[in-house]
Amino acid sequence: MxxxxxxxxxxxxxxxxxxxxxxxxxxxxxxxxxxxxxxxxxxxxxxxxxxxxxxxxxxxxxxxxxxxxxxxxxxxxxxxxxxxxxxxxxxxxxxxxxxxxxxxxxxxxxxxxxxxxxxxxxxxxxxxxxxxxxxxxxxxxxxxxxxxxxxxxxxxxxxxxxxxxxxxxTLNQKEIRSGYAELIKEALISDEFTFRSFLKTNLLALSSEELQEHLRIGIQIKARIVESDEKESGIRKFLNLGHTLGHAIEAELGYGSLAHGEAVAIGLLFSLHVSEDLFSSNLPYQALFQWLQQNNYPLNFQYEDMQSIITKMKKDKKNVKNMIQMILLEEIGKPIVKEVTDQQVEHYLKSFVGKLVAK
Amino acid sequence: MxxxxxxxxxxxxxxxxxxxxxxxxxxxxxxxxxxxxxxxxxxxxxxxxxxxxxxxxxxxxxxxxxxxxxxxxxxxxxxxxxxxxxxxxxxxxxxxxxxxxxxxxxxxxxxxxxxxxxxxxxxxxxxxxxxxxxxxxxxxxxxxxxxxxxxxxxxxxxxxxxxxxxxxxTLNQKEIRSGYAELIKEALISDEFTFRSFLKTNLLALSSEELQEHLRIGIQIKARIVESDEKESGIRKFLNLGHTLGHAIEAELGYGSLAHGEAVAIGLLFSLHVSEDLFSSNLPYQALFQWLQQNNYPLNFQYEDMQSIITKMKKDKKNVKNMIQMILLEEIGKPIVKEVTDQQVEHYLKSFVGKLVAK
Known part of the structure; x- marks a missing residue:
């Protein structure tokens, strides 16, 4: 190699x-x-x-x-x-x-x-x-x-x-899942082909060649983005896909109960959930959901205190003037930043949790 | 104005x-x-x-x-x-x-x-x-x-x-003295004319016009130096004139007993003392000493523990490989960096203190 x-x-x-x-x-x-x-x-x-x-x-x-x-x-x-x-x-x-x-x-x-x-x-x-x-x-x-x-x-x-x-x-499965969530995120931001090829991965039978290849691609995607926006004033924010909710979940549950990437995986699904409603029903919510399930991602996200999660989403550094800035996808490879109100977030969180529980 | x-x-x-x-x-x-x-x-x-x-x-x-x-x-x-x-x-x-x-x-x-x-x-x-x-x-x-x-x-x-x-x-005399030590330092690094004109200042009867003029000149000198060496890899070190001993004195006496610039003033004199010995007897040790005295700078620098001062001089961030890097003057406006041994520093500190006590 x-x-x-x-x-x-x-x-x-x-x-x-x-x-x-x-x-x-x-x-x-x-x-x-x-x-x-x-x-x-x-x-x-x-x-x-x-x-x-x-x-x-x-x-x-x-x-x-x-x-x-x-x-x-x-x-x-x-x-x-x-x-x-x-x-x-x-x-x-x-x-x-x-x-x-x-x-x-x-x-x-x-x-x-x-x-x-x-x-x-x-x-x-x-x-x-x-x-x-x-x-x-x-x-x-x-x-x-x-x-x-x-x-x-x-x-x-x-x-x-x-x-x-x-x-x-020497990584355990939880750490592998956590890392792959960020790779999937990079693929979603980049292009359909990369995303589809990453979804062919079985994390329980991952080869070194496959992993090195995916790391190289993920790093290249990220590098091209940060090069054109080092200080996060523009497109670098796209890398935050899945992270506004992800960070809030981590904080809510206490850091460590979910791995970072496991929380991000839920956040990615949530972004697709919102994006499907706002932009297009062709987004791969279902495909990602299935892959996450097959690879044992914990998706039993329950909210005890919705308001506390929203408050935590509002603490994100990317927020300006106290409005939540969510990263969404118009389609795979077309991320955008959208300001959403607390009411919208609450509405979408409820329907998202409903969808997860129903499965 | x-x-x-x-x-x-x-x-x-x-x-x-x-x-x-x-x-x-x-x-x-x-x-x-x-x-x-x-x-x-x-x-x-x-x-x-x-x-x-x-x-x-x-x-x-x-x-x-x-x-x-x-x-x-x-x-x-x-x-x-x-x-x-x-x-x-x-x-x-x-x-x-x-x-x-x-x-x-x-x-x-x-x-x-x-x-x-x-x-x-x-x-x-x-x-x-x-x-x-x-x-x-x-x-x-x-x-x-x-x-x-x-x-x-x-x-x-x-x-x-x-x-x-x-x-x-609203500044008191101690604060004025402290600030002027850095202005004098900038003049020493820059040129003879500026240095001589700054020495005409009577700090007890300082006018706003004079002060604004001196600030403008000092800032310009400093700005030109930091512009050409922002990260302090080269000539910016010259701004450290008087500071290796100055910082050590501050630390030795406990911060606050001397104002920063008052300690630097002693450091400037020390640099001239060493420079006179190494380079030229035409350096303005005597002129600076008199001006500092006339303007009530505390010059009764005594060492209780020479070794402790040398140890503190060696903590300077500019030092590399544990050697003291002193800023000296070949002449006014011609600063250089010189590595000195602990023995040299001790020798010069002793003769410097002897000279101050004798006055």
Missing amino acids: ETDEIIVHSSSHDYPIIIGEGIRYEVQSFLKKDYTSILIVTDEQVGKLYLRDVLSGLSTENVFHSIIPSGEKTKSIEYFYQLQTEAIRYGLDRESLMIALGGGVIGDLTGFVASTFMRGIDFVQIPTTILAHDSSVGGKVAINHQMGKNLIGSFYPPKSVIYDVETLR | ETDEIIVHSSSHDYPIIIGEGIRYEVQSFLKKDYTSILIVTDEQVGKLYLRDVLSGLSTENVFHSIIPSGEKTKSIEYFYQLQTEAIRYGLDRESLMIALGGGVIGDLTGFVASTFMRGIDFVQIPTTILAHDSSVGGKVAINHQMGKNLIGSFYPPKSVIYDVETLR
Whole structure:
């Protein structure tokens, strides 16, 4: 299997996303300069599996690592400050590098620390989940505020992304589902052919070749979008398809009870539900619903407190003047942003839940 | 007296620095777009004097303010997070504006909050000290880490700087001294003529015209430097003249016992002391020493613990590979960066203190 390389153009610099098997052992060969020191940030779970492999391939003299607990709770102001402290203690300077070894949480947190440590030092991502393909393209880094996800952050692209698909073999089914929801989202935004071909995937029998191919396509779709709208003033908002409700569900149920992508999958279905009503009955609500069911996505979304979900949807950063901005599809490959009222959202949520329960 | 306008070019955008009398009443007229809401951040001391004036000139519908205690201690992770919380509570969105009304501390803190709130919203500075002319040009924003000053921050230029020299009339002599040290530094980096003309100033009898003129010149010098080296990889380091020792003295004595510029003034003298020895006996150590004395700068710098000061000098962000990088002058207007060993620094510190005590 060959190594793929996709170049992403950002306003500050271009950077490669390298996808291949076993490349976690060769990180040094992908670094573009000599760093005075390197700090690898990883979590307990990933660290146990892959830290040694990455360390074995680094010849820089001063290599340190910080291992933090696994899970979304480390995307906090406390861990942000703790990593700053460790970076200072290890003597990192402006010519040092931070490496994020792990999933989206590690990438977002480490990237935000790197973007602000001494006003910004280089960082490199080594994603170890499918989901992280999404967050590793586009330069968004952040931590959560207790009042909302990703509310404190920067736009700060990595110097490179080193994506070793071998590390994805240790993912469980929940993590695979979570990652594929974002791939499906990218396909829905892009074109019918890609969407239909992704729906042929059986997640229980996923091959490395298939996965690498889908990652390459998903990353390319995302890269082309963020390149033309780095700061999310226009079309980059389309990548939020499924996320307004997705984020609200995650917050409502408590982060972690559903994987991020599992919540997004419900959000994608909801977007198609609303889009079908507003634009066209030819949208693939039914096809997506069936695929999600076949691949064991949890779709038993019940609302205890509708008003609380709507309030959470209104906390989205994309909202302006307190109106919910939903991403919808006129057809596959034709996303649009639409402001909807609280009443409309409530109406659609009710009919959506009714439809899910009826199945 | 006329209003001056200096345009600063940054990699992300150009912005004007407007200097004039009474312009704090007309802030709305300097805003380039309609914001959904505005959050003014100020401290207790400045808020009492000027918040009402600024509010009176703002016609945007949603204007909020956060008043925090005065002093360097608010450049902390705690106040950073508190302001994020207030911004969320007030419902600020990506089309909102933050205004920093105050000195360097307020500017640095508010700018860093704005640079990271929802990954960055617009901010405008209304400096109310002479010292803040320095921090309001160049886009450096930051908070302190308990282990060092400005260790957590970004490069994030404001959308404009509105400099009302009327607000400088309420400054006390210590604040005036502090601000003039940075003006003298800019003159030393720039040229002999500017330096000599600044030394004609009697800080006890400073006119508004003289002050506005000196601010304009200082800002222009700084702007030209940061424009050609925004990210501090080269000549921007020259602006650090006097600061390696200055920062160490501040940290050693505890922030606040000397004003920032008072510590920098000692650092400037030290740079000239070292430069005279290394390059030329024609450097203006003596002229600067006399002017500082005449204008009541505290020069009774004693070291209790030389090793502790050297350790603190080594914490400077500009250092690479643990060597102290000092900014020195070959002649006025010809700054250079020089790596010095701990032994050299100790030797020069001893002879410097000896010279100060002897006077």
